[in-house]
Amino acid sequence: MSEIIKIEFDPREMQVIWSALIEYGGGSSYVMGRISSHSTETISPIYEMVKECRTLNVNSLALAEDQWRVIYDSINATIYALGPFELEICTGCGLIDILQTNLTIATHVWGAYGGARWSDYYKAERA
16 A cells, blocks of 8 residues: 555645535536546545545545545546636636645645745636
């Protein structure tokens, strides 16, 4: 089994993760699966872990690298499956919030960090 990596998120980042995972059960499920190549069977156990964290009001997740990859891919798939018109409506988060969540994951799991937060350079526009 691979190493477990724990990441602390702010509440908006947890909302992004939750929104991405629930899209697999929504009207975008077919497109989500095609873009991310992850099946509902792969998503379900991760979805249950995130659901438990939400129930307990916990803003951290401890997952293996392959599980983080599923979340990272799911967040990216959400951007393209929903597109610019539905993204904020369905997730409650703007593109900058979504990009920042994946940057947080990429920084902790794979060591990728551009030296600044997306929100340092771009303002999240809310309708």
